[in-house]
Amino acid sequence: MRRFIIALAALILCLGTAEARAAEAVVTDVRVGTQGEMTRLVFDLTEKVAFKTFTLAKPYRVVIDLPEVGWRLPPRPLPENIGFLQKLRYGLFQPGVSRIVLDVNSPPTIEKSFILNPEGENRYRLVIDLGTTSKAAFNAQPKTASPQATVSAALFTPPTLKPKPDIVRETPAKRIVVIDPGHGGVDPGTIGISGVYEKHITLAMARELKIQLEKTGRFKVSLTRQRDIFVPLRERVFRAREAGAELFLSIHADAIKNRKTRGLSVYTLSERASDRETAALAEKENKADLIAGINFEDETPEISNILIDLTRRESMNQSAKFAIGLVTELRRKTKVLRNTHRFAGFAVLKAPDVPSVLVELGFLSNRNDEKALRDKKYRSQLAKGMVRAVSSYFSNIEEAYKK
């Protein structure tokens, strides 16, 4: 018996180490300090990992790519405005790649980057020393085949606009709805008054809406992202079209300086924004790719350049019809912003042949809105309103066909 227990213990020990080896590395802390002319960042890690660094301009950023890691940072605000560092973001960039993006206030140089082995109380530490250089010297840096180039190529789908795939309809036909939870991974979106991230609210809302839509039996629903991962804006549009979307619903939440402002609003695509506020909001939402550390230098032309105008106009009409119905339903469920249906050039609404709307669920900068949006019951109420709007939108289309 005793021998058996020892053998068992040995087995458990073995399994234990195997498990530990297979487990992903976890980042457990980050510290930033200045040393003379340099800004030093130190990330604590449970395992040794490979990493890549590179710099970007417009605006100046430093990007650190790691294999997919876990994050267990202490519950305090991330360091900001120390030395050259303005802000820091982290998260999943694409499957297998975790990314840290540093916003810096001058043309950056990576003076040193290395991993220290555990020592005493310390774990593995990834150390990045940032310096600064002149604009001219930064621009003169040789452009080698940076890891950025390969990442971009893999991320961006070719802009050729293929016809939407013909979806073979089962009878009775299910309508295809694609829900787009805004932001994700290295792009947290806006940050709420109590520290909640927009990316988590949007995913929770999208999941709830999917469940409720599918419960009706009328809809087939897919999400542009299933987990906390970064998805470029163009890729979201591409995924919607690939799925054969007949309706595209992008979910967001806003934050602004005035903490009293609250309420939901609905947006459809337009070249001209309905007002300055809306234009600023679209600009902010369209910066998602930039925030995630994507380089736009070698970008292929915008989807919007190859749009077929007629299809687009029809989709815009349909989008507007759905938006009006959505506002009517959601007004019954929650407080809405004045001029609830607004127009602006959101990149994610640019599929020429898919009626698309973007919903800003509320303001995470407002205590009441934030509290409500963190509540599952409230999100379920909003979803109910959205389901009614989606249902009557398709009922109207089906009615029109019969005539």
Ligand SMILES: [Zn+2]
């Ligand atoms: Zn957003």
